[in-house]
Amino acid sequence: MLFGDKIKELRENRRLLQRQMAMSLGINVPMYSRIERGERRAKREQVIILSQILDVETEDLRCLWLADKVVSVIHEESDFGR
Amino acid sequence: MLFGDKIKELRENRRLLQRQMAMSLGINVPMYSRIERGERRAKREQVIILSQILDVETEDLRCLWLADKVVSVIHEESDFGR
DNA sequence: TTATTTTTGCCAAATAATGACAAACCGATT
């Protein structure tokens, strides 16, 4: 969970609440909570908005976001024969 | 398109028709055609069945299938700012 | 305890993937 951990870290450093993040993203708090814990995946526009809210390069977040996606694809592979 | 090219190559080497492949997979011919050309993705059970029909190790096909999946995830990334 | 924040469980809406069918296309043969 690279992406979720990173946005959580950035959010906490900036003393922001999930409530404020969710508001900026136009989603509700539980949804944001799940994104932060990697239970749900942010969509691409949301990554851009997050980088703005958190004041980091979009590239950096995009990279972690993509890495998580690749990891999950590979990981699903273990269910292969199910 | 590693996976599609491979099953096409194997199918042709074995002088099999798409019709027969589709039948074995329980789908119709156009669907199989799309899988072979990478327009649609085979599902996991289908990869197993394909390896049996084509008499190759499931591992080998699974590897190509997974590689394609990873490539497509990375490739979608270029649409990022759309 | 009370207030605030975060997480969980569950259901609804939106989106994407899978499949079928008809018709078009392509090559070879006649």
Place this chain on the structure above:
DNA sequence: AATCGGTTTGTCATTATTTGGCAAAAATAA
């Protein structure tokens, strides 16, 4: 040119997955 077998394309229906919301439960503070 006409036809035949095989493959591909266009389009729509069905199904599965993802995304989101709401209420309530945990957790954390105060």
